[in-house]
Amino acid sequence: MNPDTRRRVALQVGRVAGSAAALWTANTFPAISSAGSLRAALAPTTTGIGRPGQVAFTFDDGPDPSSTPQFLDLLARRGVRATFFLLGFMVRRAPGLAADIAAAGHDIGVHGDLHRNLLFRDPVSTVADITAAHELIAETTGTRPRWYRPPYGILTTSAVLAAARLGMRPVLWSSWGRDWTARATPESVRRTVGRRLTGGATILLHDADCTSAPGSWRSTLGALPALLDDSAEQGWQPVTLTDHLTPLRPTATRERSLEPGRDRVGDRPEAGL
Ligand SMILES: [Zn+2]
Numbered sequence: 001m002n003p004d005t006r007r008r009v010a011l012q013v014g015r016v017a018g019s020a021a022a023l024w025t026a027n028t029f030p031a032i033s034s035a036g037s038l039r040a041a042l043a044p045t046t047t048g049i050g051r052p053g054q055v056a057f058t059f060d061d062g063p064d065p066s067s068t069p070q071f072l073d074l075l076a077r078r079g080v081r082a083t084f085f086l087l088g089f090m091v092r093r094a095p096g097l098a099a100d101i102a103a104a105g106h107d108i109g110v111h112g113d114l115h116r117n118l119l120f121r122d123p124v125s126t127v128a129d130i131t132a133a134h135e136l137i138a139e140t141t142g143t144r145p146r147w148y149r150p151p152y153g154i155l156t157t158s159a160v161l162a163a164a165r166l167g168m169r170p171v172l173w174s175s176w177g178r179d180w181t182a183r184a185t186p187e188s189v190r191r192t193v194g195r196r197l198t199g200g201a202t203i204l205l206h207d208a209d210c211t212s213a214p215g216s217w218r219s220t221l222g223a224l225p226a227l228l229d230d231s232a233e234q235g236w237q238p239v240t241l242t243d244h245l246t247p248l249r250p251t252a253t254r255e256r257s258l259e260p261g262r263d264r265v266g267d268r269p270e271a272g273l
Contacts, residue, residue, distance in 0.1 A: 048202025
């Protein structure tokens with residue numbers, strides 16, 4: 001981290017830590033990583049449910065030179081853009097690869113600097129971790145990440161506040177492949193994702209095995225073509241989280257059709273927004 005970045009991080013930590021510390025007793029915001037329906041009920045906006053004609057493929061824990069390039073090649077061959085939630089410590093090892101992901105048109109999210117369960121981190125170190133990762137990833141990729149996903153999907157109050165201060169929105173997932181286990185196969189990943197796969201889904205997968213069983217990414221990579229085929233069969237277009245979750249801008253026609261006194265257009269409900 002260069003001195004400028006270190007100063008910005010210190011400033012950010014100071015700003016957020018005050019309010020976060022006051023909320024320390026509330027810091028054990030439910031660990032909502034595993035129970036899908038519970039997660040949806042408690043925090044519908046964080047499950048990443050987007051437009052029904054789309055699905056968002058998301059990949060955590062990279063970048064890793066031994067696996068991520070193969071995901072990038074496959075996605076490029078299929079003409080698909082996805083979202084990569086990067087880890088700061090992995091970006092430091094492969095900054096060029098992090099830049100390549102962004103240059104290929106994929107969305108960039110922050111997964112943290114270190115991959116640690118936030119339930120066991122105090123507010124100051126939580127804010128420092130997220131801020132450092134955000135600054136590093138922004139500098140390395142040339143994009144300001146808009147999405148934040150905590151390790152293990154466990155959000156705390158401090159993390160929510162830190163992400164908001166940095167202009168990031170927390171996004172978990174609505175479907176996963178359990179692709180991190182040693183027993184995962186391409187078939188099991190496809191089947192497990194399919195159990196909760198609907199139009200509008202955000203799918204959690206991993207392009208690196210730094211926190212998973214060694215080599216488990218091969219099952220993910222093996223499942224990906226079939227998952228893309230399954231989505232295409234249903235008519236669901238794979239998109240980035242920005243395309244999935246950003247509200248559509250009103251068209252000029254709709255603006256002209258505004259009634260006097262109305263100051264908003266595009267009031268149609270967007271699931272999960
Ligand atoms: Zn992770």
